[in-house]
Amino acid sequence: MSEKKPTRSELKRQAIIEAAKQAFQELGVQGTSMDELAARAQVSKRTVYNHFASKEALVMYLIGELWQQAIQSPDCNYNPDSDLHSQLRLLLEQEIKIICNPQYIELNRMAFDHFFHQPEALRKEVEKFKANETGVQCWIKSAVADGRLNQLDLEIASGQIHNLIKGSCFWPQLLQLSDPPTPAEQEALAERTAAMFLSRYQV
Amino acid sequence: MSEKKPTRSELKRQAIIEAAKQAFQELGVQGTSMDELAARAQVSKRTVYNHFASKEALVMYLIGELWQQAIQSPDCNYNPDSDLHSQLRLLLEQEIKIICNPQYIELNRMAFDHFFHQPEALRKEVEKFKANETGVQCWIKSAVADGRLNQLDLEIASGQIHNLIKGSCFWPQLLQLSDPPTPAEQEALAERTAAMFLSRYQV
């Protein structure tokens, strides 16, 4: 019974947030008026403004909120006693799964929409996501130190991996040019990316 | 003397087009009002509407015009008697040069801005650009037929090359996340992309 009852105010707030996520994704931030938004949330426009000082504030809140969910990045987990290929493949599968997550795409779509003409602000937002790329970098570093990969430029090598991945399952989805890949396609992508990377760099 | 005199009307038209290119790139399509545009072109707003029936028509005209300049794709040019690596490297350098062309980026930025919330129309526009990718495909096919590359899936293999390239010199520039690469950087990109591709697929 420590379960709390959500107050009415809380319910309205959630309705607004939910409607905003939906509408912003569907119509774009620019394309969604606050009247439209209030109608979707079945809430008076005044109430929207009681919860969020401005449209901008609402957008920034959503970006911040969704951003939180996407932080957790897979660990390094380099294992000196096991096959490089299967290790890398597994690591990439994890990264791919995160990137393919529709919410992750949504967030990026909204952020890009909002920031498309503010390159400075966009740069800042995107930097946050760079954190997700450190897992692979860490693994590569370990494998090089262990003498099982040739000397390489860490930035470039990990960049190559991420370009191979994102080119298939991030950019096209961001622009809705293709549907998100199925789990089977995700596995195939991890497989061939690992294969290509190791062909190039494995000792 | 067959050199023609641009009529005044022609001059005005060009001024409008020039101002539009500039303004749309700088402020975005949405962010540029027809008043602003006319002011930049030093032309009365009515004159803009005499040349272009609507803002939409102007945008579509620009997309079409710029698009024309970007079509010519490098030829196949597979040579059975020469080094694979240097051939591929050269081919990629050509493709990279096209992709890095600021006008090419501009065009895509404008198109994406305009079409971001019309996935269907965007898909159609982007398909036109797919033509640019056939050069590499043709080369790969020739090299495979010549027995100097292993069997491979053509779509996937050429996709890998283009993902490696675009991840470095298209997507980031499209979103103005980084500056266009210098010629030296372009060469390095061609070099390491060719190297990676051949590590994976060369016999």
Next chain:
DNA sequence: CCAAGTAAACTATACAGTGCAGTTTATTAC
């Protein structure tokens, strides 16, 4: 002369955000 351009006012619409009077809901006091 006249086709084209010009300036400026005008129409119509859309939208962010505010003000306010009245209503609902939840809490507290009796």
Next chain:
DNA sequence: GTAATAAACTGCACTGTATAGTTTACTTGG
């Protein structure tokens, strides 16, 4: 239980601004 009270929600009219596109009366270059 019920009345008083505070807080949140509602509906709606309203302000101010931005912008696409039009109209009109006037000018000018070829």
